Amino acid sequence: MHDILLRVLDYTNTVFLFYFVAANIVYTILMILSLYTVSLHAIWARHKPYKDLADSPVTPPVALIVPAHNEENAIVQTVLSLLDLNYPEKEILVVDDGSTDSTVERLIEKFQLRPLDLIYRESLKTGRPKAIYHNPEWPQLFVLSVKHGGKPHALNSGINMARSPYFCTVDADCIIESDALLRLMAPVTQSTEETVVSGGIVRIANGCTIKEGRITKLDLPKTWIELCQTVEYIRTFLFGRPGWSALNATFITSGAFCLLHKESVIKAGGFSRDTVTEDIDMIASLRHYMAAHKRKYRIQFTTDPICWTEAPRTVKMLARQRRRWQLGLTQTILKNQNMMFNPKYGLTGLLSMPFHAYLEALGCVVEALGTVLIPVSYVVGGMPLSMFLVFMFLAIGYGTLLSMGSVVLEEITLRRYPKLKHVMILMAYAVLENIGYRQMVTIFRAQGVLQYFAGRKHWETVHHKGLEVAGAHGN
């Protein structure tokens, strides 16, 4: 009996070893690629090429679509900050996804909106909205009120209403910097190839002071869970994404702030309700469409455009968020399975997608099991001490290098925390994050993957506290 147990543990140990070594190798390669791209980009961007874009009249118009469900606390601030964006031609479409609170009422009150009967072209099948609100004195702003159908449905409704060639999805609780839209558009206008998606960075605003929809003071959050998330976001967005973008194999962009080409999205079928993370699914659908029609295109990610968002403050909310993300990732991967190992989709199919499927989705299950089984194996005697140390090193020690490197990248690029004390705290948490937080998040992610096989398809609700609002609303 003991013998069979040892054999089984031998096998699982081999799997864990393979996973850790493979994952760390890939992360290292991504890190090197990202260091190269991001630091050069930082030097390049130092002489502010975005001023030209603001003055240029050839910058195309953009529609900002804000799907909102029960966001009464944040929505007015968000719309005000969007109206203030430094961009020549934009329109703002707030899509109220069947909110049960006073989201729409607050907007109507603030901007004196009136219900109108405007033409609504159903390029994507959504059904007609319940109401459209507008005030000619704010010619850029439109508010649609649709029947509750989830975020993809709201986004599709916004797309139908939009009249610009590009649209940008914005989450209702996000704060966008005034230059961010210009920076998001820069890769589109500056590239010779058609760019259908342009993504930016998402950062955590917990702890910052926010007035009138703008960040006035940059500060670090106070609790450990938010600090760990801060480091984690920095690592993901400064290491993972630029690396894949350099290989032109982007698989995930953040839907919180992402620019897309409207016609391509419509032709690709719009946002679908099959998954809970429609932003990842959109990228996959676009790739399908472009490959099927053999069009050359680029999906771009740059580190300049920055969107600030609120991170969950409690473990319970964090768990829900991470479960949803992994559930969505699993759904997307399984739905788009014909991209896997398919050379027609270039490096995405050959590298990026297998990586996300096996080293992220399956990998987090493996890692969660490892967190439990490796100590068991050591105690039972199936693993000598040195192997145990090797695993500890791979799981914890190497991660500190990656996190620390990402803090350095953060320091090099344009945005940085002004006080040295902040950077020190970040570096400390870069190390601490690997002990405890990472394992906890891995377990949540594993739950998310397993939820897929248990049949779950939809969101668990995540409650927002709302970011600190200094200055009363309704002013």
Place this chain on the structure above:
Amino acid sequence: MLYIEDLIVIVRWLALIVAIIDLVLVAYILLRRIARDRYYARKDAAHERFSVVVRQFGSGVSEMSHTVIALSKACTPAETAAVQELLIGSMTVENRERISDLLFQLGYVQTWAIQAFGRSRGKELMALITSGQPYAPAPKSWKQNFRKISRLRAFAVKRALPVAYFGHLAPRFAERLLAEALQDPSPYVTRPAVAALGKTLSPVAVPILLEQLRRASKGQSDIPVRAAKAALVRHSSGNLSEFLPFLESREERLRLLVVDTIREMLTSKPLLVADVPVELYDWFINHAVHDTSADVRARSAAVISRFHDRKSIDTLRALLCDEDEYVRLHSVRACADPFYSVMVEDLVGCMIDRRWRVREAAAKSLAAVGSAGARSLADFFLTTNDRYASEQIADELQRSGLIFQLVSMLGTSDLEADQAAAVCRKMAGMGMISLFSYLLQRDMPTPARNELTKILEACSAAQPESAGQQAPPPDDPTKNRTAPFLGTAVAPATTAAGD
């Protein structure tokens, strides 16, 4: 044969290395912070020290030699950066030549040139500038073999940084430097070079930029078309005559891009007919209408509409009846200018165009042309039976805010009160009552309220309420909608009500 005790040693070494790298990174950040703080402190100090000198020079008070001596005292990188910033920041159109000369004398231009082009070539260019000889590209040398490598971002970015400065310099300096920059193999250098050319306002730049535009249009260049266009647009409009040969080129795309550029230039800077050279004017008025490319004709409409004279009206009229929808669309859009209020009838004729985009544009233009246009719009609205045109107009009335003016005229003794009432009645009949119901719940002057209530009651008797409108189906060329009375009777009761 990996002995396990060796493994422990290896792991220990690895952990040690990782820890050391971590500490090195921490140290790097600390040192970098300290260095940056020091750099900026020095820079600010230098700003303080030299700002008076620069200001005096800029306003013409002090002499060149005096200033050169004063500013040469800046030696550390922070100080030189500060001085460069101050000088460039104080540049205006008048003193540009002087300040560029000063930059040259202080040696900064040479530093930039060396940074961008290498030591030998940089010095060659300096010599060209001092002697006044025209620009000549470098002879082919063995260095050409390294073009592929120099393209790499790692090397190109450093070369690209000074190129942005060239754009600020006076033409005497900028032309040669930027022409050299355009030869660089990397797009990181050529793109800012093109943008900088747009800033120099030098006459030499225009043909270069147009050539870049041509290459970009053919897809032979790293520079996107948009960037070339943007640079041209930024440029002064005084050199428009250079555009003519390109306008007459055989390549359609190039013609289109040039026309579009001219359009942008006219839109961004207020331009008078007087500024446009005669040849260009002739080309637009006489030849553009007959151009073989629909895109060119379409974009020309916007240019022509700027001319604001008798001939432009005739040309636009011709374009409005063009067989290509795209041309018609842009011509209609070009007429959204109060000057063309005489063209109201033509615009009304476009309201029944086959394509919805043209109809939409016509409605917008009519709304923008002024009160005459608004009236014609309302008239047309009342008389047409074309459902889609009616919807288009109703949409435009709401978006532009004209509907509120109409509602305010209800029940008054204005001449147009009847028309306003008729419009509201028709809209209510089409099912567009959301706004009216909303307004009734608010404060309204009593005569308007009564009128509106009457209208709504009359309509609600006829059909159930509904909100929102159904979009017209995609344009079907087989159905002939140009004839408004072909029995496509408006039947809002059955179509608008369904969900």
Place this chain on the structure above:
Amino acid sequence: MGISLLRNRAILGGILLLTLLGCWEFWWKPQYRPYYQSGQAQYLREDYAKALSSLKTAYAIEPNASELVTLLGWTHFKLRQPEKARYYFQRALKIEPGNEEAYLGMAALELNRGGKAETAGLERIMRKRPGDPDVMSLLAAAYVQDGKNSLGANLYRLLLADKNYRQNASEALEELFGLQGFSDPIPSSFAPLTRAENTRVPFRATENSMWRQESGNWQKYYVAGVNFGPGTPGFFGSDPPVDGKVYSTYLQQTWQMNANVMRVYTLLPPSFYRAFKDATEAGS
């Protein structure tokens, strides 16, 4: 949903990956276990040469399995190659510091060499495995080596019951009690040691002569003595004979020599004292 999942490339890829890893682990990777098991069987059969070759093959495949290394050590030990055995035992202990077999092996090597083995560790193992004759014999030998004879004797007495170690145990006990060459049975315990209240010395040296006290009277005593030490022909000086018959013979010859005093300047094996007791009791 189940069937369609199996046709999903992603799932298939994942299953393939896990299967490949399993194949590697259980098939393609050279397996050391069969060799180890055959070596183990041969060892138990006491076929040490064959066991060595099997185990060496296994070792070439997997040099890091602590049980394999330990067994190799024991095999070398049985083949009387103490240096090699020591190397393997040390490695085994490095790989797995708690390896009891290797620890026992190191102790056995030490004891064989005549050195001292740490009794604390052996006691610990003894507690974990009470009644294990191998451990008992090692611990007993360690006790004796360390000088704790009574503890060692107790263990040897217990070992008399074991059929493998009976011979060893009885020999050791005989040595401890000095019974070799005599037909006494092995006593169940050492006789309790009593000391006289007052130490009486019935001899004195005065007036240029030795005197002996007999029933209260001091009589001159002429010492005709023999110096008796552990050095014996045919034996190392530190390793005197344990057979009582040798000492009986010597004592007999001493008596025949008419010597009346024997000087012993160091501790001799117990059988000497046993022979001495016999001799004094027999012919005083």
